[in-house]
Amino acid sequence: MTGEQREVLMAEQPFTDDEYAFLRQIRFGELPPAVRPEDRVALTETDPGRDRPEEAEDPVRWNVQG
Secondary structure, X not given: OOHHHHHHHXXXXXXXXXXXXXXXXXXXXXXXXXXXHHHOOOOOOOOOOOOOOOOOOOOOOXXXXX
16 A cells, blocks of 8 residues: 555544544633523514615705715
């Protein structure tokens, strides 16, 4: 078996879950502690943001051109 064939065979073997967990820990560090259920808060929905201002009372009055 040549060196090229050996590299191909090694690349075909997937990592185990433990190996993936180790690689994630090396890359991202330790996870913060989980939030306890009593420390969680309810989600509060807000109005969606607007991409345009509300209509002015008199459009001609606010039509500023430089």
